Amino acid sequence: MKLIGSTTSPYVRRIRILLGEEPYEFVNLDIYGQDREALRRQNPALKIPMLIDEAQVLYDSRVIARYLSAKQNCDPLTWDQQNQLTLIDAANDSAVTLVLSKRSGLDIDSGALFYQLQHERIATTLKALAEQVEEGHFRDWNYPAICLYCLVDWLDFRGLSDFTGVESLLAFRDSHKDKPWVAQTDPRLA
Ligand SMILES: N[C@@H](CCC(=O)N[C@@H](CS)C(=O)NCC(=O)O)C(=O)O
Structure with a gap:
Protein backbone atom coordinates (compact mmCIF):
# COMPACT_ATOMS: atom_id res chain seq x y z
CA MET A 1 0.00 0.00 0.00
CA LYS A 2 1.08 3.55 -0.71
CA LEU A 3 -0.33 6.61 1.07
CA ILE A 4 0.17 9.89 -0.74
CA GLY A 5 -0.07 12.92 1.50
CA SER A 6 1.87 15.44 3.51
CA THR A 7 3.13 15.63 7.07
CA THR A 8 1.04 18.73 7.85
CA SER A 9 -2.40 17.74 6.51
CA PRO A 10 -4.91 16.81 9.25
CA TYR A 11 -6.75 14.57 6.75
CA VAL A 12 -3.58 12.63 6.01
CA ARG A 13 -2.62 12.43 9.68
CA ARG A 14 -5.87 10.63 10.55
CA ILE A 15 -5.09 7.92 7.99
CA ARG A 16 -1.49 7.61 9.18
CA ILE A 17 -2.72 7.08 12.75
CA LEU A 18 -5.37 4.63 11.52
CA LEU A 19 -2.81 2.65 9.51
CA GLY A 20 -0.50 2.52 12.53
CA GLU A 21 1.73 -0.55 12.28
CA GLU A 22 0.39 -1.64 8.84
CA PRO A 23 3.21 -1.94 6.32
CA TYR A 24 2.86 0.86 3.77
CA GLU A 25 4.89 3.45 1.94
CA PHE A 26 4.29 7.10 2.87
CA VAL A 27 4.83 9.62 0.07
CA ASN A 28 5.18 13.14 1.48
CA LEU A 29 4.32 15.73 -1.18
CA ASP A 30 4.60 19.52 -1.16
CA ILE A 31 1.27 19.89 -3.00
CA TYR A 32 1.34 23.68 -3.33
CA GLY A 33 5.00 23.76 -4.38
CA GLN A 34 7.59 21.52 -5.96
CA ASP A 35 5.44 18.34 -6.01
CA ARG A 36 2.38 19.89 -7.67
CA GLU A 37 3.09 18.08 -10.94
CA ALA A 38 3.35 14.72 -9.12
CA LEU A 39 -0.05 15.41 -7.52
CA ARG A 40 -1.56 16.35 -10.91
CA ARG A 41 -0.35 13.04 -12.36
CA GLN A 42 -1.97 11.00 -9.57
CA ASN A 43 -5.18 12.70 -8.48
CA PRO A 44 -7.41 14.90 -10.67
CA ALA A 45 -9.13 16.15 -7.50
CA LEU A 46 -5.73 17.65 -6.56
CA LYS A 47 -6.19 16.78 -2.91
CA ILE A 48 -4.52 14.60 -0.33
CA PRO A 49 -4.72 11.97 1.06
CA MET A 50 -4.97 9.29 -1.56
CA LEU A 51 -4.26 5.60 -1.11
CA ILE A 52 -3.03 3.09 -3.65
CA ASP A 53 -3.57 -0.57 -2.79
CA GLU A 54 -2.37 -2.63 -5.77
CA ALA A 55 -4.93 -1.88 -8.55
CA GLN A 56 -7.28 0.05 -6.26
CA VAL A 57 -6.85 3.82 -6.03
CA LEU A 58 -8.82 5.72 -3.40
CA TYR A 59 -9.37 9.44 -3.02
CA ASP A 60 -10.66 11.16 0.15
CA SER A 61 -9.86 10.24 3.75
CA ARG A 62 -13.44 9.17 4.44
CA VAL A 63 -13.41 6.68 1.59
CA ILE A 64 -9.92 5.48 2.52
CA ALA A 65 -11.01 4.87 6.12
CA ARG A 66 -14.08 2.97 4.93
CA TYR A 67 -11.93 0.87 2.60
CA LEU A 68 -9.44 0.01 5.37
CA SER A 69 -12.25 -0.81 7.77
CA ALA A 70 -13.90 -3.16 5.24
CA LYS A 71 -10.52 -4.80 4.53
CA GLN A 72 -10.06 -5.50 8.24
CA ASN A 73 -13.66 -6.78 8.57
CA CYS A 74 -14.45 -4.07 11.13
CA ASP A 75 -18.00 -2.96 11.86
CA PRO A 76 -19.04 0.03 9.74
CA LEU A 77 -19.44 3.38 11.51
CA THR A 78 -22.84 4.09 13.04
N1 LIG B 1 -12.52 15.62 1.84
C1 LIG B 1 -11.09 15.46 1.67
C2 LIG B 1 -10.38 16.75 2.04
C3 LIG B 1 -8.90 16.66 1.84
C4 LIG B 1 -8.25 18.03 1.81
O1 LIG B 1 -8.90 19.08 1.73
N2 LIG B 1 -6.92 18.03 1.85
C5 LIG B 1 -6.20 19.27 1.72
C6 LIG B 1 -4.89 19.21 2.46
S1 LIG B 1 -5.11 19.44 4.18
C7 LIG B 1 -5.88 19.46 0.26
O2 LIG B 1 -5.46 18.55 -0.39
N3 LIG B 1 -6.10 20.67 -0.25
C8 LIG B 1 -5.77 21.01 -1.58
C9 LIG B 1 -6.58 22.14 -2.09
O3 LIG B 1 -7.57 22.50 -1.43
O4 LIG B 1 -6.24 22.65 -3.15
C10 LIG B 1 -10.60 14.29 2.52
O5 LIG B 1 -11.23 14.00 3.55
O6 LIG B 1 -9.61 13.64 2.15
Missing part, protein backbone atom coordinates in the same frame (compact mmCIF):
# COMPACT_ATOMS: atom_id res chain seq x y z
CA TRP A 79 -24.96 6.93 11.65
CA ASP A 80 -24.11 9.02 14.73
CA GLN A 81 -20.40 8.43 14.08
CA GLN A 82 -20.93 9.42 10.43
CA ASN A 83 -22.47 12.66 11.70
CA GLN A 84 -19.45 13.20 13.94
CA LEU A 85 -17.21 12.89 10.87
CA THR A 86 -19.40 15.34 8.96
CA LEU A 87 -19.06 17.93 11.74
CA ILE A 88 -15.30 17.38 11.98
CA ASP A 89 -14.89 17.64 8.20
CA ALA A 90 -17.08 20.77 8.04
CA ALA A 91 -14.81 22.53 10.55
CA ASN A 92 -11.68 21.18 8.88
CA ASP A 93 -12.73 22.20 5.36
CA SER A 94 -13.58 25.74 6.50
CA ALA A 95 -10.28 25.99 8.38
CA VAL A 96 -8.31 24.81 5.32
CA THR A 97 -10.13 27.52 3.33
CA LEU A 98 -8.97 30.12 5.86
CA VAL A 99 -5.36 28.93 5.73
CA LEU A 100 -5.31 28.99 1.92
CA SER A 101 -6.92 32.45 1.91
CA LYS A 102 -4.31 33.80 4.32
CA ARG A 103 -1.59 32.23 2.18
CA SER A 104 -3.14 34.03 -0.82
CA GLY A 105 -2.87 37.38 0.99
CA LEU A 106 -6.63 37.69 1.60
CA ASP A 107 -7.98 39.25 4.78
CA ILE A 108 -10.04 36.56 6.50
CA ASP A 109 -11.22 39.03 9.18
CA SER A 110 -12.51 41.62 6.71
CA GLY A 111 -16.15 40.84 7.49
CA ALA A 112 -16.72 39.51 3.96
CA LEU A 113 -19.73 37.19 3.90
CA PHE A 114 -17.67 34.23 2.68
CA TYR A 115 -15.30 34.48 5.67
CA GLN A 116 -18.13 35.18 8.13
CA LEU A 117 -19.69 31.89 7.02
CA GLN A 118 -16.44 29.96 7.52
CA HIS A 119 -15.85 31.46 10.99
CA GLU A 120 -19.46 30.77 11.94
CA ARG A 121 -19.29 27.14 10.77
CA ILE A 122 -16.04 26.54 12.68
CA ALA A 123 -17.62 28.02 15.84
CA THR A 124 -20.87 26.03 15.61
CA THR A 125 -19.20 22.72 14.76
CA LEU A 126 -16.56 23.09 17.50
CA LYS A 127 -19.30 23.88 20.04
CA ALA A 128 -21.30 20.79 19.02
CA LEU A 129 -18.18 18.61 19.13
CA ALA A 130 -17.14 20.01 22.54
CA GLU A 131 -20.60 19.17 23.91
CA GLN A 132 -20.23 15.62 22.61
CA VAL A 133 -16.80 15.34 24.24
CA GLU A 134 -18.28 16.56 27.55
CA GLU A 135 -21.10 14.00 27.25
CA GLY A 136 -18.53 11.21 26.78
CA HIS A 137 -19.21 10.46 23.12
CA PHE A 138 -15.52 10.53 22.18
CA ARG A 139 -14.27 8.35 25.04
CA ASP A 140 -13.14 5.46 22.81
CA TRP A 141 -10.04 5.86 20.65
CA ASN A 142 -11.72 5.01 17.35
CA TYR A 143 -11.70 6.62 13.89
CA PRO A 144 -14.00 9.58 14.76
CA ALA A 145 -11.86 10.28 17.86
CA ILE A 146 -8.69 10.13 15.74
CA CYS A 147 -10.25 12.62 13.29
CA LEU A 148 -11.28 14.95 16.12
CA TYR A 149 -7.79 14.74 17.59
CA CYS A 150 -6.23 15.66 14.23
CA LEU A 151 -8.65 18.59 13.75
CA VAL A 152 -8.11 20.09 17.21
CA ASP A 153 -4.35 19.66 17.14
CA TRP A 154 -4.14 21.14 13.65
CA LEU A 155 -6.30 24.19 14.58
CA ASP A 156 -3.94 24.72 17.52
CA PHE A 157 -0.84 24.20 15.31
CA ARG A 158 -2.13 26.77 12.78
CA GLY A 159 -3.29 29.20 15.51
CA LEU A 160 -6.79 29.21 14.02
CA SER A 161 -8.82 29.00 17.22
CA ASP A 162 -8.39 30.31 20.76
CA PHE A 163 -10.76 27.53 22.01
CA THR A 164 -12.64 29.93 24.31
CA GLY A 165 -15.80 28.13 25.41
CA VAL A 166 -14.65 24.85 23.87
CA GLU A 167 -11.74 24.13 26.22
CA SER A 168 -12.92 20.52 26.55
CA LEU A 169 -11.58 19.97 23.03
CA LEU A 170 -8.07 20.87 24.19
CA ALA A 171 -8.47 18.63 27.23
CA PHE A 172 -9.59 15.82 24.89
CA ARG A 173 -6.53 16.44 22.69
CA ASP A 174 -4.17 16.45 25.68
CA SER A 175 -5.65 13.23 27.06
CA HIS A 176 -4.75 11.37 23.85
CA LYS A 177 -1.25 12.77 23.28
CA ASP A 178 0.41 9.48 24.23
CA LYS A 179 -1.67 7.26 21.97
CA PRO A 180 0.23 5.19 19.38
CA TRP A 181 1.32 7.10 16.25
CA VAL A 182 0.11 10.46 17.59
CA ALA A 183 3.54 11.86 18.51
CA GLN A 184 5.20 10.46 15.36
CA THR A 185 2.65 12.24 13.13
CA ASP A 186 2.80 15.65 14.87
CA PRO A 187 2.69 18.29 12.09
CA ARG A 188 5.16 20.40 14.11
CA LEU A 189 7.87 17.80 13.30
CA ALA A 190 7.55 18.57 9.58
Whole structure:
Protein backbone atom coordinates (compact mmCIF):
# COMPACT_ATOMS: atom_id res chain seq x y z
CA MET A 1 0.00 0.00 0.00
CA LYS A 2 1.08 3.55 -0.71
CA LEU A 3 -0.33 6.61 1.07
CA ILE A 4 0.17 9.89 -0.74
CA GLY A 5 -0.07 12.92 1.50
CA SER A 6 1.87 15.44 3.51
CA THR A 7 3.13 15.63 7.07
CA THR A 8 1.04 18.73 7.85
CA SER A 9 -2.40 17.74 6.51
CA PRO A 10 -4.91 16.81 9.25
CA TYR A 11 -6.75 14.57 6.75
CA VAL A 12 -3.58 12.63 6.01
CA ARG A 13 -2.62 12.43 9.68
CA ARG A 14 -5.87 10.63 10.55
CA ILE A 15 -5.09 7.92 7.99
CA ARG A 16 -1.49 7.61 9.18
CA ILE A 17 -2.72 7.08 12.75
CA LEU A 18 -5.37 4.63 11.52
CA LEU A 19 -2.81 2.65 9.51
CA GLY A 20 -0.50 2.52 12.53
CA GLU A 21 1.73 -0.55 12.28
CA GLU A 22 0.39 -1.64 8.84
CA PRO A 23 3.21 -1.94 6.32
CA TYR A 24 2.86 0.86 3.77
CA GLU A 25 4.89 3.45 1.94
CA PHE A 26 4.29 7.10 2.87
CA VAL A 27 4.83 9.62 0.07
CA ASN A 28 5.18 13.14 1.48
CA LEU A 29 4.32 15.73 -1.18
CA ASP A 30 4.60 19.52 -1.16
CA ILE A 31 1.27 19.89 -3.00
CA TYR A 32 1.34 23.68 -3.33
CA GLY A 33 5.00 23.76 -4.38
CA GLN A 34 7.59 21.52 -5.96
CA ASP A 35 5.44 18.34 -6.01
CA ARG A 36 2.38 19.89 -7.67
CA GLU A 37 3.09 18.08 -10.94
CA ALA A 38 3.35 14.72 -9.12
CA LEU A 39 -0.05 15.41 -7.52
CA ARG A 40 -1.56 16.35 -10.91
CA ARG A 41 -0.35 13.04 -12.36
CA GLN A 42 -1.97 11.00 -9.57
CA ASN A 43 -5.18 12.70 -8.48
CA PRO A 44 -7.41 14.90 -10.67
CA ALA A 45 -9.13 16.15 -7.50
CA LEU A 46 -5.73 17.65 -6.56
CA LYS A 47 -6.19 16.78 -2.91
CA ILE A 48 -4.52 14.60 -0.33
CA PRO A 49 -4.72 11.97 1.06
CA MET A 50 -4.97 9.29 -1.56
CA LEU A 51 -4.26 5.60 -1.11
CA ILE A 52 -3.03 3.09 -3.65
CA ASP A 53 -3.57 -0.57 -2.79
CA GLU A 54 -2.37 -2.63 -5.77
CA ALA A 55 -4.93 -1.88 -8.55
CA GLN A 56 -7.28 0.05 -6.26
CA VAL A 57 -6.85 3.82 -6.03
CA LEU A 58 -8.82 5.72 -3.40
CA TYR A 59 -9.37 9.44 -3.02
CA ASP A 60 -10.66 11.16 0.15
CA SER A 61 -9.86 10.24 3.75
CA ARG A 62 -13.44 9.17 4.44
CA VAL A 63 -13.41 6.68 1.59
CA ILE A 64 -9.92 5.48 2.52
CA ALA A 65 -11.01 4.87 6.12
CA ARG A 66 -14.08 2.97 4.93
CA TYR A 67 -11.93 0.87 2.60
CA LEU A 68 -9.44 0.01 5.37
CA SER A 69 -12.25 -0.81 7.77
CA ALA A 70 -13.90 -3.16 5.24
CA LYS A 71 -10.52 -4.80 4.53
CA GLN A 72 -10.06 -5.50 8.24
CA ASN A 73 -13.66 -6.78 8.57
CA CYS A 74 -14.45 -4.07 11.13
CA ASP A 75 -18.00 -2.96 11.86
CA PRO A 76 -19.04 0.03 9.74
CA LEU A 77 -19.44 3.38 11.51
CA THR A 78 -22.84 4.09 13.04
CA TRP A 79 -24.96 6.93 11.65
CA ASP A 80 -24.11 9.02 14.73
CA GLN A 81 -20.40 8.43 14.08
CA GLN A 82 -20.93 9.42 10.43
CA ASN A 83 -22.47 12.66 11.70
CA GLN A 84 -19.45 13.20 13.94
CA LEU A 85 -17.21 12.89 10.87
CA THR A 86 -19.40 15.34 8.96
CA LEU A 87 -19.06 17.93 11.74
CA ILE A 88 -15.30 17.38 11.98
CA ASP A 89 -14.89 17.64 8.20
CA ALA A 90 -17.08 20.77 8.04
CA ALA A 91 -14.81 22.53 10.55
CA ASN A 92 -11.68 21.18 8.88
CA ASP A 93 -12.73 22.20 5.36
CA SER A 94 -13.58 25.74 6.50
CA ALA A 95 -10.28 25.99 8.38
CA VAL A 96 -8.31 24.81 5.32
CA THR A 97 -10.13 27.52 3.33
CA LEU A 98 -8.97 30.12 5.86
CA VAL A 99 -5.36 28.93 5.73
CA LEU A 100 -5.31 28.99 1.92
CA SER A 101 -6.92 32.45 1.91
CA LYS A 102 -4.31 33.80 4.32
CA ARG A 103 -1.59 32.23 2.18
CA SER A 104 -3.14 34.03 -0.82
CA GLY A 105 -2.87 37.38 0.99
CA LEU A 106 -6.63 37.69 1.60
CA ASP A 107 -7.98 39.25 4.78
CA ILE A 108 -10.04 36.56 6.50
CA ASP A 109 -11.22 39.03 9.18
CA SER A 110 -12.51 41.62 6.71
CA GLY A 111 -16.15 40.84 7.49
CA ALA A 112 -16.72 39.51 3.96
CA LEU A 113 -19.73 37.19 3.90
CA PHE A 114 -17.67 34.23 2.68
CA TYR A 115 -15.30 34.48 5.67
CA GLN A 116 -18.13 35.18 8.13
CA LEU A 117 -19.69 31.89 7.02
CA GLN A 118 -16.44 29.96 7.52
CA HIS A 119 -15.85 31.46 10.99
CA GLU A 120 -19.46 30.77 11.94
CA ARG A 121 -19.29 27.14 10.77
CA ILE A 122 -16.04 26.54 12.68
CA ALA A 123 -17.62 28.02 15.84
CA THR A 124 -20.87 26.03 15.61
CA THR A 125 -19.20 22.72 14.76
CA LEU A 126 -16.56 23.09 17.50
CA LYS A 127 -19.30 23.88 20.04
CA ALA A 128 -21.30 20.79 19.02
CA LEU A 129 -18.18 18.61 19.13
CA ALA A 130 -17.14 20.01 22.54
CA GLU A 131 -20.60 19.17 23.91
CA GLN A 132 -20.23 15.62 22.61
CA VAL A 133 -16.80 15.34 24.24
CA GLU A 134 -18.28 16.56 27.55
CA GLU A 135 -21.10 14.00 27.25
CA GLY A 136 -18.53 11.21 26.78
CA HIS A 137 -19.21 10.46 23.12
CA PHE A 138 -15.52 10.53 22.18
CA ARG A 139 -14.27 8.35 25.04
CA ASP A 140 -13.14 5.46 22.81
CA TRP A 141 -10.04 5.86 20.65
CA ASN A 142 -11.72 5.01 17.35
CA TYR A 143 -11.70 6.62 13.89
CA PRO A 144 -14.00 9.58 14.76
CA ALA A 145 -11.86 10.28 17.86
CA ILE A 146 -8.69 10.13 15.74
CA CYS A 147 -10.25 12.62 13.29
CA LEU A 148 -11.28 14.95 16.12
CA TYR A 149 -7.79 14.74 17.59
CA CYS A 150 -6.23 15.66 14.23
CA LEU A 151 -8.65 18.59 13.75
CA VAL A 152 -8.11 20.09 17.21
CA ASP A 153 -4.35 19.66 17.14
CA TRP A 154 -4.14 21.14 13.65
CA LEU A 155 -6.30 24.19 14.58
CA ASP A 156 -3.94 24.72 17.52
CA PHE A 157 -0.84 24.20 15.31
CA ARG A 158 -2.13 26.77 12.78
CA GLY A 159 -3.29 29.20 15.51
CA LEU A 160 -6.79 29.21 14.02
CA SER A 161 -8.82 29.00 17.22
CA ASP A 162 -8.39 30.31 20.76
CA PHE A 163 -10.76 27.53 22.01
CA THR A 164 -12.64 29.93 24.31
CA GLY A 165 -15.80 28.13 25.41
CA VAL A 166 -14.65 24.85 23.87
CA GLU A 167 -11.74 24.13 26.22
CA SER A 168 -12.92 20.52 26.55
CA LEU A 169 -11.58 19.97 23.03
CA LEU A 170 -8.07 20.87 24.19
CA ALA A 171 -8.47 18.63 27.23
CA PHE A 172 -9.59 15.82 24.89
CA ARG A 173 -6.53 16.44 22.69
CA ASP A 174 -4.17 16.45 25.68
CA SER A 175 -5.65 13.23 27.06
CA HIS A 176 -4.75 11.37 23.85
CA LYS A 177 -1.25 12.77 23.28
CA ASP A 178 0.41 9.48 24.23
CA LYS A 179 -1.67 7.26 21.97
CA PRO A 180 0.23 5.19 19.38
CA TRP A 181 1.32 7.10 16.25
CA VAL A 182 0.11 10.46 17.59
CA ALA A 183 3.54 11.86 18.51
CA GLN A 184 5.20 10.46 15.36
CA THR A 185 2.65 12.24 13.13
CA ASP A 186 2.80 15.65 14.87
CA PRO A 187 2.69 18.29 12.09
CA ARG A 188 5.16 20.40 14.11
CA LEU A 189 7.87 17.80 13.30
CA ALA A 190 7.55 18.57 9.58
N1 LIG B 1 -12.52 15.62 1.84
C1 LIG B 1 -11.09 15.46 1.67
C2 LIG B 1 -10.38 16.75 2.04
C3 LIG B 1 -8.90 16.66 1.84
C4 LIG B 1 -8.25 18.03 1.81
O1 LIG B 1 -8.90 19.08 1.73
N2 LIG B 1 -6.92 18.03 1.85
C5 LIG B 1 -6.20 19.27 1.72
C6 LIG B 1 -4.89 19.21 2.46
S1 LIG B 1 -5.11 19.44 4.18
C7 LIG B 1 -5.88 19.46 0.26
O2 LIG B 1 -5.46 18.55 -0.39
N3 LIG B 1 -6.10 20.67 -0.25
C8 LIG B 1 -5.77 21.01 -1.58
C9 LIG B 1 -6.58 22.14 -2.09
O3 LIG B 1 -7.57 22.50 -1.43
O4 LIG B 1 -6.24 22.65 -3.15
C10 LIG B 1 -10.60 14.29 2.52
O5 LIG B 1 -11.23 14.00 3.55
O6 LIG B 1 -9.61 13.64 2.15
